[in-house]
Amino acid sequence: MARPPPTLARHLLGSDPLRRAIYIVGLMPAVWTFYLGLMDQLGADPQNVLERTLGLWALRFLILTLAITPLRRLGGPNWIRYRRTLGLLGFYYAALHLTVYLVLDQGLDGAAIWADIVKRPYITVGMLAVTILVPLAVTSNNASIRRLGGAAWAQLHRLVYVAIAAAALHFVMLAKVWAVEPLCYAAIVAALLAYRLAVYLRPRHQKRRATEAVAPARSAR
């Protein structure tokens, strides 16, 4: 089948109709929340609600990317071809979350932002998470996999474990008390990371099967 010329929409959304649908549906919470904010329907502190909603969806999409391999290996459906889509959605939400913080909340006040990053641990940790996501998002395409080679690419993308742990920690740390909701998210992230650790610590002959998880991602297009 002849490939149509790449367009911006194709570049951003890909050619698979289901992937496109995931992008469009996945971005709805951002569009809807922003719309509600413009209509003054987000309550007394709309900026904070927008900021938190975007951050929460970033964490949710990152969690989904981590859930795909265990789901498949524990007998569920294989959604590996949608992992990149979900990961990029997570990145887009993290970037929007950061943008709201930098532009709306802090008004691009460089000194205030820097003070936040160095003095407030939850912001330090959040910045770490979003910084790690940048190279992962930039290399979330087949060309990068080919250029880096599958093994190096997979190695790089294991950084998502650090990013998601930092994101969950960021959420826990920003509450004044041990709040239930961030702890639930942290528990889910901990379980998904513990699964990786268990696979990693497993005897060698069993491990080959675990690394297969990477292979379909390499061939996905």
Place this chain on the structure above:
Amino acid sequence: MLIKHSCDVAAADITPRGVYLRRRDFMAGAAGLALAAVAPIHAHAAPLAAAKSPLSTTDEPLTPRKDIISYNNFYEFGTDKDDPAKNAHTLTTKPWTVKIDGLVGKPAAYNLEDLVDTAALEERVYRMRCVEGWSMVIPWVGLPLAAILKKAEPQGSAKYVAFETLVRPAEMPGQKGFGQPLPWPYVEGLRMDEAMHPLTIMAVGLYGETLLNQNGAPFRLVVPWKYGFKSIKSVVRISLIETQPPTTWSKSNPREYGFYSNVNPAVDHPRWSQATERRIGESGLFVKRRPTLPFNGYGDQVAGLYAGLDLKANY
């Protein structure tokens, strides 16, 4: 933004000038509140007459009532900002007694009406600065705490005032179940001179009506130059004591919250910058931060209380 200020009724429109509260009026208000508890979907505040106070902040627009009654930190009803407005209707505030004990000549369990009777109700418009970096301008209705303390006849040895919030898990969902955020009762404290300061009031209403439960009904402290968590809600006990009392947030996290907790842009908080604040109800999504003022802008009146005290060490 389109419907902003739709509920922004000027306090002057609902508060007749020069009308002083009589015991009867407050009783009627309290009865209205009791009725509201029976019909929990829309808790109704009852009108409350109060004279305007010259101690009010006059140069800033009031925060819309809808925001003041829907955006609250009152962990006894849940930790989300909208939890108190959703859950607080279950609280019965009538009858309400306040135990005043410790170093006083007349320790007793006072009926709230008798305490509110000690002085004329006034409308006090104050800025309220939350430690989380947001602020409001609230037209409280209340009376000086000093008048209430004098009724109980403080002894010369009393150096501090300790306050306690109600503990009633059956009516305060945040006080029961697994994973409670704070130890109960919520406790707060002031130095005696802070408590006797004319700016320090016990509020029974806002926007010309009795307090809704989410705002600390029926009787709460308001200390405008300190972070909001010092202004303890639904107070049931006031103790005059010789030594500095423990306070809930400084017990929970001593590194982040001190006893004084005066609004101070120069003292950094590990979680939020205190240099600026977001005014609730202002400009919607695109609200810009404004600088936070030392003592929340009440320095002229209260800075003298802390002469010689290192405010960075005593945060």
